[in-house]
Amino acid sequence: MTVVPDGSEAEVFRVQRLGLRGGRGVAVLPRSVAERYGISAGSIVGLGCRGSIHGGVAVVSEGLVEEGSIAVSEELWERLQGCERVKLYPLELPPSFRELHRRLQGEPLGEAGYKRLVADVVAGLYDDSQIAAFLVSQVYRPLAGDELAALIRAMVETGEVIKFPVTAHDVHSIGGVPGNSKVALIVVPTVAAAGLLIPKTSSRAITSPAGTADTMEVLARVAFKPEEILEIALKTHGVIVWGGALGLAPADDIFVRVERRLGIDPQSQMVASILAKKLAMSVTRLVVDIPFGRGAKVETEEQATELGSLFLSQAQRLGISMRIALTYGDEPIGYAVGPALEAREALETLIGKGVGAAPGLVEKACSLAGLVLGLGGAAEAEKGYEQACSILRSGKSYAKFREIIEAQEGDPDIKPEDIRLAGEQYTVTSPRDGVVTSISNSAAALAARAAGAPDDKGAGILFHVKTGYRVRRGDPLYTVYASTRGRLREALSIMEGMRGVLVEGMLVKTLP
Numbered sequence: 001m002t003v004v005p006d007g008s009e010a011e012v013f014r015v016q017r018l019g020l021r022g023g024r025g026v027a028v029l030p031r032s033v034a035e036r037y038g039i040s041a042g043s044i045v046g047l048g049c050r051g052s053i054h055g056g057v058a059v060v061s062e063g064l065v066e067e068g069s070i071a072v073s074e075e076l077w078e079r080l081q082g083c084e085r086v087k088l089y090p091l092e093l094p095p096s097f098r099e100l101h102r103r104l105q106g107e108p109l110g111e112a113g114y115k116r117l118v119a120d121v122v123a124g125l126y127d128d129s130q131i132a133a134f135l136v137s138q139v140y141r142p143l144a145g146d147e148l149a150a151l152i153r154a155m156v157e158t159g160e161v162i163k164f165p166v167t168a169h170d171v172h173s174i175g176g177v178p179g180n181s182k183v184a185l186i187v188v189p190t191v192a193a194a195g196l197l198i199p200k201t202s203s204r205a206i207t208s209p210a211g212t213a214d215t216m217e218v219l220a221r222v223a224f225k226p227e228e229i230l231e232i233a234l235k236t237h238g239v240i241v242w243g244g245a246l247g248l249a250p251a252d253d254i255f256v257r258v259e260r261r262l263g264i265d266p267q268s269q270m271v272a273s274i275l276a277k278k279l280a281m282s283v284t285r286l287v288v289d290i291p292f293g294r295g296a297k298v299e300t301e302e303q304a305t306e307l308g309s310l311f312l313s314q315a316q317r318l319g320i321s322m323r324i325a326l327t328y329g330d331e332p333i334g335y336a337v338g339p340a341l342e343a344r345e346a347l348e349t350l351i352g353k354g355v356g357a358a359p360g361l362v363e364k365a366c367s368l369a370g371l372v373l374g375l376g377g378a379a380e381a382e383k384g385y386e387q388a389c390s391i392l393r394s395g396k397s398y399a400k401f402r403e404i405i406e407a408q409e410g411d412p413d414i415k416p417e418d419i420r421l422a423g424e425q426y427t428v429t430s431p432r433d434g435v436v437t438s439i440s441n442s443a444a445a446l447a448a449r450a451a452g453a454p455d456d457k458g459a460g461i462l463f464h465v466k467t468g469y470r471v472r473r474g475d476p477l478y479t480v481y482a483s484t485r486g487r488l489r490e491a492l493s494i495m496e497g498m499r500g501v502l503v504e505g506m507l508v509k510t511l512p
Helices: 031-037 074-080 097-104 111-122 128-140 145-157 180-193 212-216 226-236 250-262 267-280 301-318 339-351 359-375 381-394 396-407 441-451 485-497
Strands: 012-017 026-030 044-049 052-061 069-072 085-090 168-173 198-202 238-242 283-292 321-328 424-429 434-439 460-463 476-482 501-504
Touching: 012 074, 026 031, 026 044, 026 074, 031 052, 031 085, 044 074, 052 074, 069 074, 097 111, 097 128, 111 145, 111 250, 128 250, 128 267, 145 250, 145 267, 145 301, 168 180, 168 198, 168 267, 168 359, 180 198, 180 212, 180 238, 180 339, 180 359, 180 381, 180 396, 198 212, 198 267, 212 238, 212 339, 226 238, 226 396, 238 396, 250 267, 267 283, 267 301, 283 301, 283 359, 301 321, 321 359, 339 359, 339 396, 339 460, 359 381, 381 396, 424 485, 441 460, 441 476, 441 485, 476 485, 476 501
Parallel strands: 012 069, 026 052, 168 283, 198 238, 283 321
Antiparallel strands: 012 085, 026 069, 044 052, 044 085, 424 476, 434 501, 460 476
């Protein structure tokens, strides 16, 4: 929290609860008050309560709010924690703006500087343009070393921390490859079935068609309070929940919201985001999956190795035992892209014990689960993969997943065919005999989002082929699912224009 300076003179107002959410804190002021204080609509104002100040976007009203009162949105009401009266502080700039300015000039900030900056972000004292400036600065001047560790610690300290009585493990993918969100739905129950605690917090999609939380939400509730997470995790050994509802590293949720609007995901901020959330869940043993390939977030093995080294250097500073997995990411993982389609594919894989599933999906899930088992001492390092595959084939992973779904208030008896998909669909077929020579990650991600994913969970793309498949003219290549015909047309246009699935004939040319 940002502390109100001693001796501040400010008028006291009653707090009126609006009962509305706007995505961030909003404070509605009577016009007379706004004019008296020189506050314009859209600026940030501070509301002082119990020695701390909480920011909100000013909205100026005629008649909506009584004189002597300030109406607040639910976000700001929750931060005020029951304060019935507040002091009003016009804020031209956040108290820590000097730290932001130094960062924009390329100067390093220490522990104290990041604590002040992050505390003001969490308190709502920065507007989106200022937060965007901080994030974009990392695109051109990435954080590294002690400075990145200082940011991570500040993000953890400004939120809740859930502590478990036993060692907590986790696996996290940096994403960037369509279809990747379903992998955790196989890994988590496999690790939990081996007796290790794996309380997985996941994000919603930033630039992809589905985050793990979006996909799990098709099957069960993902928003819980910290005490509920503790109870569920100790009962089932595994959870798959949305980190944004827990108050863990709350600055991260603010950063992610702005990143989503900008369509960026700076590497240093991505590392900070992942590790801050894991530390807030008391995770001390972590496997980080870095997929690389054409159209992925990381395109080359060299870049993936460099990013892995950044993770490892931070893990060493922060007391985390970590393994890095560099994984194949030249094409979408499995066949499905989009929350409902991926939830269905994960269930099919678990129920079928991996039989008939995309080989790459099973390979990746068993590899990641095996690394966690090795880190946790549940398997010898070189035998983790075989043990994970054995757990999956035995049906223990599916049985554990049913427990997790039920504990998270979902239907454990749900079948793949019960999952609702978007009503509009169209299947594209092969224009020729030949071989599938590429499936574009970029096209799949853009087209699935154009179809409506992740907001429309039933939207997405179901591929019927993988790279290397031989096809005949007229064979199905992929089906696009969308909620409206307009979205369907847009998604199909993207796939066609970007050559989402490329089929090349066997005859290249004849001579002479």
